[in-house]
Amino acid sequence: MDVAHSEVLEVGIPVACRSCQARHGVVCGVLSSGQLKDLGRHSLRRKVDAGCEIIAQGSENSFYSNIMRGVVKLCKMMPDGRQQIVGLQFAPDFVGRPFVRESTLSAEAATDAEICVFPRNLLDRMISETPELQRSLHDQALKELDAAREWMLTLGRRTAEEKVASLLHLIATHAEPQTATSTAFDLPLSRAEIADFLGLTIETVSRQMTRLRKSGVIRIENFRHIIVPDMDELERMISA
Amino acid sequence: MDVAHSEVLEVGIPVACRSCQARHGVVCGVLSSGQLKDLGRHSLRRKVDAGCEIIAQGSENSFYSNIMRGVVKLCKMMPDGRQQIVGLQFAPDFVGRPFVRESTLSAEAATDAEICVFPRNLLDRMISETPELQRSLHDQALKELDAAREWMLTLGRRTAEEKVASLLHLIATHAEPQTATSTAFDLPLSRAEIADFLGLTIETVSRQMTRLRKSGVIRIENFRHIIVPDMDELERMISA
DNA sequence: CGCAAACTTTGATCTGGATCAAATCGCGAT
DNA sequence: ATCGCGATTTGATCCAGATCAAAGTTTGCG
Numbered sequence: 258m259d260v261a262h263s264e265v266l267e268v269g270i271p272v273a274c275r276s277c278q279a280r281h282g283v284v285c286g287v288l289s290s291g292q293l294k295d296l297g298r299h300s301l302r303r304k305v306d307a308g309c310e311i312i313a314q315g316s317e318n319s320f321y322s323n324i325m326r327g328v329v330k331l332c333k334m335m336p337d338g339r340q341q342i343v344g345l346q347f348a349p350d351f352v353g354r355p356f357v358r359e360s361t362l363s364a365e366a367a368t369d370a371e372i373c374v375f376p377r378n379l380l381d382r383m384i385s386e387t388p389e390l391q392r393s394l395h396d397q398a399l400k401e402l403d404a405a406r407e408w409m410l411t412l413g414r415r416t417a418e419e420k421v422a423s424l425l426h427l428i429a430t431h432a433e434p435q436t437a438t439s440t441a442f443d444l445p446l447s448r449a450e451i452a453d454f455l456g457l458t459i460e461t462v463s464r465q466m467t468r469l470r471k472s473g474v475i476r477i478e479n480f481r482h483i484i485v486p487d488m489d490e491l492e493r494m495i496s497a
Numbered sequence: 498m499d500v501a502h503s504e505v506l507e508v509g510i511p512v513a514c515r516s517c518q519a520r521h522g523v524v525c526g527v528l529s530s531g532q533l534k535d536l537g538r539h540s541l542r543r544k545v546d547a548g549c550e551i552i553a554q555g556s557e558n559s560f561y562s563n564i565m566r567g568v569v570k571l572c573k574m575m576p577d578g579r580q581q582i583v584g585l586q587f588a589p590d591f592v593g594r595p596f597v598r599e600s601t602l603s604a605e606a607a608t609d610a611e612i613c614v615f616p617r618n619l620l621d622r623m624i625s626e627t628p629e630l631q632r633s634l635h636d637q638a639l640k641e642l643d644a645a646r647e648w649m650l651t652l653g654r655r656t657a658e659e660k661v662a663s664l665l666h667l668i669a670t671h672a673e674p675q676t677a678t679s680t681a682f683d684l685p686l687s688r689a690e691i692a693d694f695l696g697l698t699i700e701t702v703s704r705q706m707t708r709l710r711k712s713g714v715i716r717i718e719n720f721r722h723i724i725v726p727d728m729d730e731l732e733r734m735i736s737a
Numbered sequence: 738c739g740c741a742a743a744c745t746t747t748g749a750t751c752t753g754g755a756t757c758a759a760a761t762c763g764c765g766a767t
Numbered sequence: 768a769t770c771g772c773g774a775t776t777t778g779a780t781c782c783a784g785a786t787c788a789a790a791g792t793t794t795g796c797g
Contacts, residue, residue: 333650335737341653343646356636361643388628395635396596402638403601405645406573406583412652413696414579448775456653461754463776497575688745701784703746
């Protein structure tokens with residue numbers, strides 16, 4: 258667990274990286290073993306509790322992270338306190354905004370999480386030296402852009418019920434344990450956070466959840482645990 | 498106007514490119530003169546009328562374009578006809594989705610426009626050969642991502658009046674003719690399109706526009722022409 | 738010129754989701 | 768156990784924005 262001094266194995270991969278969730282992710286998956294060693298030497302694993310802020314909106318962007326475990330939410334806050342979640346990131350996503358000094362959003366652990374933090378300067382240098390890395394990050398940015406635009410459709414044009422169904426579908430799609438026809442997962446978000454993601458209030462979220470439960474589309478255990486007996490049924494509710 | 502055969506000038510720049518709006522844009526601004534010549538040889542200027550579809554949602558992504566003049570809207574459509582505009586692009590932006598075969602959105606000229614179309618294969622090859630181009634497109638993607646997330650906040654958390662003010666601010670910010678304290682511009686969008694961008698109905702858009710007019714924040718001439726006497730006033734309405 | 742079609746505004750009414758207000762649940766601390 | 772507190776659900780009411788309906792306004796065309 259405590260592998261601060263990174264030792265080089267036969268293949269030249271730091272031990273801390275060997276079993277890492279993000280080892281084959283957007284960043285580390287395309288680095289040479291030398292670069293990985295270099296990055297490993299300057300990076301720090303960190304456990305963060307749910308609710309812990311990783312990047313503050315308006316702060317200087319001085320480091321980046323990889324998510325090794327858990328879910329991170331990206332939030333935008335208005336001066337009067339209104340809040341909107343603008344993205345969710347799952348292991349092994351990369352978190353950070355290259356090429357810009359100040360962050361326009363905050364990143365906060367939605368669940369207990371583990372992240373691997375490394376200095377901005379180092380990665381920026383590697384990006385400029387490694388076309389593969391540039392390409393990989395470009396690719397993630399485009400995927401996030403697609404996701405953001407998909408969510409714009411949800412925010413602008415779907416009803417409350419469709420919004421909640423869309424969120425459940427998003428989570429189900431990005432959480433792991435799945436069987437052929439039935440899916441179960443733990444919600445990484447509280448009702449308040451779901452509301453902030455969907456542009457609704459907690460009460461409306463709660464009502465729509467019980468509506469979906471009563472109509473048999475989902476089962477709910479202990480508030481956070483969701484079972485989707487028939488995924489197609491859930492998809493039909495989204496009508497897209 | 499008709500420069501199909503691209504001749505090489507002393508500096509090696511195709512004549513068609515010399516006075517092009519997009520000459521120093523995201524793509525062409527970072528190409529070598531040899532590459533520019535190559536791209537010029539395989540590209541085609543095209544005039545498109547307002548309303549003309551440039552890319553169809555679900556179609557294969559077989560070419561890209563640069564916007565030389567005019568405004569292009571990016572739309573998402575649901576099977577039942579509900580529609581959401583998920584982005585506006587202005588000259589000299591690049592239009593297209595690298596690295597993916599099928600388009601998840603449609604691109605349509607919002608105003609009469611001129612675009613420069615070139616084959617996907619050629620640019621994809623140049624991207625892989627030219628780190629500067631990769632970087633430039635990565636940068637545009639990240640800017641679009643920031644814009645999309647900003648708009649998510651608008652869609653999810655702002656009131657109808659704030660939404661309309663946000664749109665006017667966005668247009669004012671991206672249209673050119675400005676003086677120090679007063680700004681005037683033509684709306685590139687109809688009321689129906691504004692509604693599809695803001696997740697509202699035409700009637701609500703119209704009412705909020707007259708509200709802003711009556712409160713003196715804007716003046717409206719001929720439906721499309723907007724004058725903002727005091728930009729700070731408009732910004733205050735957005736409360737961000 | 739005059740008329741049709743498309744776009745925009747304005748008015749009247751309705752409703753989905755917000756707001757206000759209690760219960761109820763689950764869980765950690767005493 | 769049971770107390771207390773935050774999270775969630777449920778209920779009653781309200782209201783911003785949708786929907787339904789009608790008038791303008793502009794533009795192009797015979």
